[in-house]
Amino acid sequence: MIDEFETIPYEDFRKIISTVRTLRDVDFTYFAQDILMHRMSRSMYMHGVQSPDRLINKLIADNYFADLFLSELFVPTTEMFRDASMWKFFEDNIIEKLKNETLCKIWVPQICGDDELFSLLTILHRKRILNRCTVYATSPVQKILNDAKSGYIEQKKIEISSSNFKKIDPDADLNHYLTKEDKYDYFSQELLNNVIFIKRGIIGTPPPDNGFNLVLFRDRMLYLNVQTKKAVIDSLAKTIVSGGFFIIGIREYLTGCDFRGSFIPVSKNENIYVKK
Amino acid sequence: MQNIVIGGSAGSFQTVTAILSSIPRNYPHAIFLCLHRLKNVRGGFVEALSLKSNVPICEPYDKDSVMPGIAYLAPANYHMYVDANNQFSLSTEEPINHSRPSIDVTFCSIAKTFKSNAIGILLSGANKDGAVGLKAIKDAGGTVIVQHPDECQVKTMTTAAIKITEVDHIMFTNNIIDYLKNLK
Numbered sequence: 001m002i003d004e005f006e007t008i009p010y011e012d013f014r015k016i017i018s019t020v021r022t023l024r025d026v027d028f029t030y031f032a033q034d035i036l037m038h039r040m041s042r043s044m045y046m047h048g049v050q051s052p053d054r055l056i057n058k059l060i061a062d063n064y065f066a067d068l069f070l071s072e073l074f075v076p077t078t079e080m081f082r083d084a085s086m087w088k089f090f091e092d093n094i095i096e097k098l099k100n101e102t103l104c105k106i107w108v109p110q111i112c113g114d115d116e117l118f119s120l121l122t123i124l125h126r127k128r129i130l131n132r133c134t135v136y137a138t139s140p141v142q143k144i145l146n147d148a149k150s151g152y153i154e155q156k157k158i159e160i161s162s163s164n165f166k167k168i169d170p171d172a173d174l175n176h177y178l179t180k181e182d183k184y185d186y187f188s189q190e191l192l193n194n195v196i197f198i199k200r201g202i203i204g205t206p207p208p209d210n211g212f213n214l215v216l217f218r219d220r221m222l223y224l225n226v227q228t229k230k231a232v233i234d235s236l237a238k239t240i241v242s243g244g245f246f247i248i249g250i251r252e253y254l255t256g257c258d259f260r261g262s263f264i265p266v267s268k269n270e271n272i273y274v275k276k
Numbered sequence: 277m278q279n280i281v282i283g284g285s286a287g288s289f290q291t292v293t294a295i296l297s298s299i300p301r302n303y304p305h306a307i308f309l310c311l312h313r314l315k316n317v318r319g320g321f322v323e324a325l326s327l328k329s330n331v332p333i334c335e336p337y338d339k340d341s342v343m344p345g346i347a348y349l350a351p352a353n354y355h356m357y358v359d360a361n362n363q364f365s366l367s368t369e370e371p372i373n374h375s376r377p378s379i380d381v382t383f384c385s386i387a388k389t390f391k392s393n394a395i396g397i398l399l400s401g402a403n404k405d406g407a408v409g410l411k412a413i414k415d416a417g418g419t420v421i422v423q424h425p426d427e428c429q430v431k432t433m434t435t436a437a438i439k440i441t442e443v444d445h446i447m448f449t450n451n452i453i454d455y456l457k458n459l460k
Contacts, residue, residue: 075369
């Protein structure tokens, strides 16, 4: 029986990546290897798959499992309004600048879990600019997009998300944005109607649009290897208009990327940049 | 260079502080600290540990390189890996043993990367996080040390590790400090 921290032999690891690419046209060679291997062994452990060979056979034979496994390789976001000080800064400072745009184009690439997207929509709605925004959410995995579209929020995330939201505004109440159906919690469909979901990766595929006023890409570079990270940043940077914003995770940085010089930090603590 | 990874939870702060204040400046080894901490409090921990530390302490950014003589503290709400290129990989994966950062994640990663050049030290704590990781370090040829349960404010973590691994040393804080000071 494989355990959650099992080291998968490198040859098997490559075979699994190759099988996923053949079956689902998603290329994981750009992933940070150690984390990807942990995702694989974790998924195998959770589903009781006892060896890499059995995993490959199951991926080929079982479409439902293949979709599930693929979605589990991506690392989900943790909660809404993670790093509440970033969202507070965003609401207090960046929204005011976005308000100057007649139409505002926003891209949230490589969504997984929907907390970042829901947090963004909530803030845009609170500041009454959501109707002037076109928000694109992309992922190479249809299941991840479908999950986000449904608005489903795990119960265990609600308490911490509500607590984070109150750090932005003590009077804020996350329940205003949630509905309950059959004991499950869902994010407001009304707000999600403003989002265009597109099945698309971030490597080797064109962006969903150009001329973005904001690209929200927090904690997504963590899962890319060094070479790919540089290529992805440079490619995302090209899609942002002058004066547009680029937000990355608080433990990520732009060092080594060709476009680094094109950005000025708006907040170093929160890793928010504006394009020159 | 040896790679010393220290894991701890409830009751470990004083021991970690004692270790960091006792090892010499210009320490030739890298130190990794994976300590359970509040998820949503980003600041303050590095500063608190730095007050008496002889070595610089920092929270790494993703893809930073490992350098000797620095103590790296796993950032709040991130798991911390060290990959084969001696670079940090941070992750927001699900909590393990209710913890992010999880000691098991960091220990297992250090075991895989540094093998016999890894030294794992598990301190006081209130859950079993770290036990599996300590075993991984031992299985990979590294050295594993557990704080003496009689000295731990909360001994759940250390006894869980002792149960599943034949540890190399069970030591009181002073002995751990001597061991690290004399490490070649």
